Amino acid sequence: MRVLISRTDRIGDLVLSTPVFEAVKRHLPDAAVMVMAHKGIIDVIGDNPFVDDVIPYDPSGKHKGLRGALQLAAELREKHIDVAVELFMSWYPSLALLLAGIRRRIGPGSRIYSPAVLTDVVKQNRRRSLYNEAAYNLMLLQPLGITDLDIQPHVYLSDNKDSCEKFLLHQGIKPFNYFVVHPGMGGSAKNLSMEKYRELIKALIQRYRLPVVLTGSFVDHTTVNRLTAELYGDPQVKDMCCVLSMNQLKMVLFFATAVIAPSTGPMHIAAALGRPTVALFSPIKAQSKTRWAPYLLKNVAVVEPAAACGEQESCNKKCLQYDCMETITIEEILAKVEGLRAV
Secondary structure, X not given: OEEEXXXXXOHHHXXXXXXXXXXXXXXXXXXEEEEEEEOOOHHHHOOOOOOOEEEEEOOOOXXXXXXXXXXXXXXXXXXXXXXXXXXXXOHHHHHHHHHOOOOEEEEEOOXXXXXXXXXXXXXXXXXHOOOOHHHHHHHXXXXXXXXXXXXXXXXXXXXXXXXXXXXXXXXOOOOOOOEEEOOOOOOOOOOOOHHHHHHHHHHHHHHHOOOEEEOOOHHHXXXXXXXXXXXXXXXXXXXXXXXXXXXXXXXXXHXXXXXXXXXXXXXXXXXXXXXXXXXXXXXXXXXXXXXXXXXXXXXXXXXXXXXXXOOOOOOOOOOOOXXXXXXXXXXXXXXXXXXXXXX
């Protein structure tokens, strides 16, 4: 059997999809497992032992629009796929799976077009955020008779540790002797202010006498630039925003003594690599730890404000607790770091 798992959105979503790959291999050991993901992030699942093949999805290039869906369908047809499981419904990838002639197509009934493009519609109401995203993903395997919900996410290094160590030393940092702070998160959830991140970085350096590496993608560039400008001249601050490939980012996260980040892709990568990770979460239901925290991982400590939040999707500026993230204290974060390092 040839099984395609499709997850074509963001980094964190892809990391929280990795339990699905393992679940399929556990129950269908002879199956060939293929994963379709956005071409810009597909290296996140590099060297995953439960993935036999990857299909880069290029929505801004050769797979753009209807013409791109037809091209993708032709590529998928050549893979002779028996079953496709769509963990995230998006119109053009869904259409491509239909046009590719894949006989069995499983996915959530979250779109108005779901019944038209799927053969097996699994009823889920993810907006209620009752379960973790990884659990929701695993539940989509029920039509295949797979009911496991206890599989953790895993990310694997694509390079050997010797070459990783040489890369880090070239960057001026020693393995397991630096912190990573990832302050940006693309606006998908509430976050700490840059002033609070500046305080945090200074406190880490002062307490532990270790360098702090700042990471970020292109969308975080302005945020990280502002921080580095305010911390200009401190040799313990290493700015690696926008200069790391996905595999290099995995190296930097894996060899950190601890990683501190909001609800974002690199936080999920660090957690799934097994590193001590402090994750900062908003209390808004759709952004909460219940839905988006790293799944079943003991190397993670979650920090969220002590706010009785009634918001479901987004924050209202009229809320009396609108700046609730600022109630998170530096000492609270450092206590979580200390607790993880002691384990």
